[in-house]
Amino acid sequence: MHHQMNSRNAAKLARVIEALNKIDGNTYGLCQDCGEDIQEKRLLHNPYFVTCISCAEQREVESKRKRF
Secondary structure: OHHHHHHHHHHHHHHHHHHHHHHHOOOOOEOOOOOOEOOHHHHHHOOOOOOOHHHHHHHHHHHHHHHO
């Protein structure tokens, strides 16, 4: 259980560092797939999101196709 918590914390820390690097590079809030702005409401819900809703939905569709 301790190892599992450490893994989750390490993953969360990596997402925080990535977000901070994006802030420094003026790319925070931009979708990494299409380059468009990620809606503020989406980022308020989860500041670690890296894709806009449209691209996230597209990824989900592609992921489901690969499973079948």
